Amino acid sequence: MRPTTQAVLLTVASAFVFNLETTIIKLVEGVPLATLVLARSLGQFLWVMPALIRDPTLPRTRHLPMAIFRGALSGVSWFTYYLSYSGLPLAPATVLSFTTVLFVTALAGPVLGERVGWRRWLATGVGFLGVLAIVRPGALELGWPVAASMVSALLGAAIVLTTKFLARDERTGTIMFWIGVVSVCISTPVAWPGLAWPGWQNFALMALAGLCGPFAMHLWINALRLADASFLAPISYTRLVFAAAFGLVLFAELPDAWLGLGTALILGSAVYVTRRGR
Helix, strand or coil: CCHHHHHHHHHHHHHHHHHHHHHHHHHCCCCCHHHHHHHHHHHHHHHHHHHHHHCCCCCCCCCHHHHHHHHHHHHHHHHHHHHHHHHCCHHHHHHHHCCHHHHHHHHHHHHHCCCCCHHHHHHHHHHHHHHHHHCCCCCCCCCHHHHHHHHHHHHHHHHHHHHHHHHCCCCHHHHHHHHHHHHHHHHHHHHHHHCCCCCHHHHHHHHHHHHHHHHHHHHHHHHHCCCCHHHHHHHHCCHHHHHHHHHHHHHCCCCCHHHHHHHHHHHHHHHHHHHHHC
8 A cells, every 4th residue: 555545544534533532522411621621631641651661761852841832732722622612513613623724824924934925825814714604693603612613723723833843853752742741730720629420421431532632643643654744634624524424413413505615715725725835
């Protein structure tokens, strides 16, 4: 099997697992948001434990402050990420999460010093018009879930930029280790006052969701080792297909024409920005 074919299959698999994680979160009932984030953080930490046992030097980093900052971004973003998916239908929440690519374009100049031409700015503007089409008055309740979705996308852009910086010198396992450690430190004191036994069903769902996230991340990283990000990014948008299917089957969520228009604008602009960025 050719490397590009393997990369495509890994990307589709990661899209499915990422969507499985958010679907599971919607199935959990009566559990505080902070507890869900703690479960995700523990899942991240447990995922790297085998690598840490094999290599005790895994925590060593040349950029400790940045590694801690990267972990803090993940810990905080999971709060907004889970809030958006728990309060919005799967398909709109998934589409809004794709605006991370647009935020990366907006931040690439001032943060990384990259030159961003007018075509990429125009495409970014078109993408945000797609956001307006989805969250137009009367379509979705303009409350915390919508705001959390946009904040999550912005934090996701910051995660992309800091990961680019760390990936120059650090191993993937080292980055993931500090994400687990810092996110556990952030989520534990927030979740502690509301911790209670959630019941076996919720416990099983949270455990599965907590492992889906790092597993999907692992699949995506392996795909990036085999092919360019600009080639794989459009394929990762198959998440929307999975989100629409799960939303329809499990939650009777029916997409409308406005969602289709917003999706076309956001995905079209994101694909163009990614191609131009190459």
